[in-house]
Amino acid sequence: MAGLHRFANPGTFVRISAKVLPWLAGLTAILIGVGLYQALLVAPPEAYQGNVARIMYLHVPSAWNAMMIYGAMAVASATWLIWKHPVADVAAQASAPIGAMFTLTALLTGSLWGKPTWGTFWVWDARITSVTIMLFIYFGYIALRAAIEDGERSAKAGAILALVGSVNLPIIHYSVVWWNTLHQPASVLRAGGPAIVASMLVPLLLLACGFTTYYLTLLIWRMQREIVGRRVRSLRVLQAQG
Amino acid sequence: MDAISDYLAMGGFAAYVWPAYVITVGAMVGMIVVTLRDLRRDRKALAELEAQNPMRNARRAARATQTTGIAGPEGDDRIDP
Amino acid sequence: MTRKRQRMIYVVAGMVALGFATGLVLFSLGDNLVFFYSPTDVLQKGAPANRTFRIGGLVEMGSVEHVAADQVRFVVTDTANTMKVSYQGVLPSLFREGQGVVAEGRVDAAGVFVAQQVLAKHDETYMPPEVVDALKKSGEWRGN
CATH class of the missing domain: 2.40.50.140 (Nucleic acid-binding proteins)
Known part of the structure; x- marks a missing residue:
């Protein structure tokens, strides 16, 4: 327990994160740089879809990370509710806009991929509908945190919303199994191994990992900003009181 | 030249592939730019506030953020005036 | 420690109830969520x-x-x-x-x-054209 409490201290977080940050940022640049090069220049065109399948290298990592970030936000929210670690609340709040951005890019790239292949920009199949619901939960979370000024109440309301919304995560994942959808079943995480050749799997995994380290890098920056911002606000309040 | 324009045409799917890459990379870069701009602005504001009353403010702020992590009115009751 | 324990029980119980309720709703919606019929x-x-x-x-x-x-x-x-x-x-x-x-x-x-x-x-397999050709040649191909 004592070990965990060390990280609950914003000062400790700021010190440790400053050391990790340059490594994470460098790793992100390498992973995404090599990943984009592989995706656009090395990977072969898909047999039936041709070059339009290159959208997959952005669509799938965006969608995976949007869900992973939601999971991280839910865990951080539960941690805050139970142990009241202030850093956990800062992490949840700082994650939401990044997750919302990846949800949005997953939907937009999916739409651009769907038009030439399926024949439509948008359908209300179970996968697209459940991901759209996740986008609105992200938006709702961001709006809720902004609307409640009292820090403790804002954190509590946000944490409860994040936990309630997490029931959507298994629905998104299993939507292609439980219901008939226009989406294909999982290609990578499936029994019997990935149904995708190595030359296409490599850029996909590089970009998926690159998006995750991008999230961690940006998360540290956003958490630092949130901690500094909260300190600024508290000082202004103290100053106003004389 | 032909090889390059062939490549950019993406087998006739240029209108779908390139916007997808521009939107995704643009959003990711844009979010970093906005975050770093805000971080710099808030750090400057904090430095200015602490310079106005260095000892007392720094101690108070550190305690306020450490006990609740939340810089709100409820944190203030715990600090002696 | 007891208050933390209590909060943990609330969070876990809340999530279990929520999961159960969601499961019931999905189960009762059943066919209405189906995108197409066979x-x-x-x-x-x-x-x-x-x-x-x-x-x-x-x-x-x-x-x-x-x-x-x-x-x-x-x-x-x-x-x-x-x-x-x-x-x-x-x-x-x-x-x-x-x-x-x-x-x-x-x-x-x-x-x-x-x-x-x-x-x-689309199905879940992604292959370059050469692999499709090779599969057709070896008679392993089950598509068209």
């Missing part, structure tokens, strides 16, 4: 009258017939049952025999599904 579903439950719905399955091999400029007829199969489909319009680029397809429309008096929209469905 030919077997339509045969067993009957086609909804006066309402458009979607059928999905594979385009049966050798069934595609271009009857006019942009008028096409094909058969959708789920390997157990089949349904005749007629469609006027532009087909998506992934439409081909042996591949998945979802059509929206209604059944006419002759029992033919008249589609207003045809969407192609």
Whole structure:
């Protein structure tokens, strides 16, 4: 327990994160740089879809990370509710806009991929509908945190919303199994191994990992900003009181 | 030249592939730019506030953020005036 | 420690209740969340009258017939049952025999599904053209 409490201290977080940050940022640049090069220049065109399948290298990592970030936000929210670690609340709040951005890019790239292949920009199949619901939960979370000024109440309301919304995560994942959808079943995480050749799997995994380290890098920056911002606000309040 | 324009045409799917890459990379870069701009602005504001009353403010702020992590009115009751 | 324990129990109990409630809602919604019906579903439950719905399955091999400029007829199969489909319009680029397809429309008096929209469905395998050629050569290929 004592070990965990060390990280609950914003000062400790700021010190440790400053050391990790340059490594994470460098790793992100390498992973995404090599990943984009592989995706656009090395990977072969898909047999039936041709070059339009290159959208997959952005669509799938965006969608995976949007869900992973939601999971991280839910865990951080539960941690805050139970142990009241202030850093956990800062992490949840700082994650939401990044997750919302990846949800949005997953939907937009999916739409651009769907038009030439399926024949439509948008359908209300179970996968697209459940991901759209996740986008609105992200938006709702961001709006809720902004609307409640009292820090403790804002954190509590946000944490409860994040936990309630997490029931959507298994629905998104299993939507292609439980219901008939226009989406294909999982290609990578499936029994019997990935149904995708190595030359296409490599850029996909590089970009998926690159998006995750991008999230961690940006998360540290956003958490630092949130901690500094909260300190600024508290000082202004103290100053106003004389 | 032909090889390059062939490549950019993406087998006739240029209108779908390139916007997808521009939107995704643009959003990711844009979010970093906005975050770093805000971080710099808030750090400057904090430095200015602490310079106005260095000892007392720094101690108070550190305690306020450490006990609740939340810089709100409820944190203030715990600090002696 | 007891207060933390208490909060942990609240959070866990809340999540269990929520999961249970969601499961019940999904279970009761059942078929309403289905994006399309298979030919077997339509045969067993009957086609909804006066309402458009979607059928999905594979385009049966050798069934595609271009009857006019942009008028096409094909058969959708789920390997157990089949349904005749007629469609006027532009087909998506992934439409081909042996591949998945979802059509929206209604059944006419002759029992033919008249589609207003045809969407192609991709499967989960991603391969470069050379691999498809190699698979066809070695006789391992099960597509078209």
